[in-house]
Amino acid sequence: MKNKLYLFLFVFFPMLMLAQERQSVQGRVVSDYIGVDDLLIINNTAETETRTDSYGNFSIKARTGDLLVLSSHKIEQKKIRYTPDLIKNGILIINVKMALTELEEVVVYKNNNLTPEALGLVPNGQKQYTQAERKVFTATDGIDGIVNAITGRTKMLKKAAEFEKKSSLMEKIDYIYTEEEIMEEFKIPEEYVRGFVFYIVEDAEFAKAMKAKNNTMAKFLMQDLAVEYLQKLHDGK
Structure with missing residues (x-):
């Protein structure tokens, strides 16, 4: 009987101890599919901490029941109680809300509506362009348009504007x-x-x-x- 008890303890005690050990957890913090960088992540239970990299990725040791606290002036503080079932496809995805920046009170008078449209600098409702799209517009306007049509620069810039949109879409896919x-x-x-x-x-x-x-x-x-x-x-x- 004693031999069986010793065998039981010999086999299962190390497994029990292993289950209690903290394992390295790979994670990513995102807000609207975009990674949040330089975010402090604290394992409040183990009293350890780490920070997210430029893509929102992080690594921290944790075990079931550990309290993880996410803190930064950029987000609303978030706390989660870690359990292994939070891991999806080998990674812990944590969604956070960006913090609203409170501005000092500003008094605006009706005659101080100094927008580009109010000043007559641009027509009302004019479409806003990205930097690459503005380059395309400049390249097709007036004398520059004639020269660039000959050199093919306009075609190149149009491709650059399209590439900019696709690059943004690829970044979203990489975050998801x-x-x-x-x-x-x-x-x-x-x-x-x-x-x-x-x-x-x-x-x-x-x-x-x-x-x-x-x-x-x-x-x-x-x-x-x-x-x-x-x-x-x-x-x-």
């Missing part, structure tokens, strides 16, 4: 999915993951769903696009 998640969920080989991301940002319906923050539709479209992409890879071999 890791390469490992794309490989596992959409069955994309590791060496073709970046190519798949380039492929899906070209799809107008997918871009529209992402812009509308319709993640359900975006994921549905990604599944169809993954099938198309894999078929193209197969046909190209």
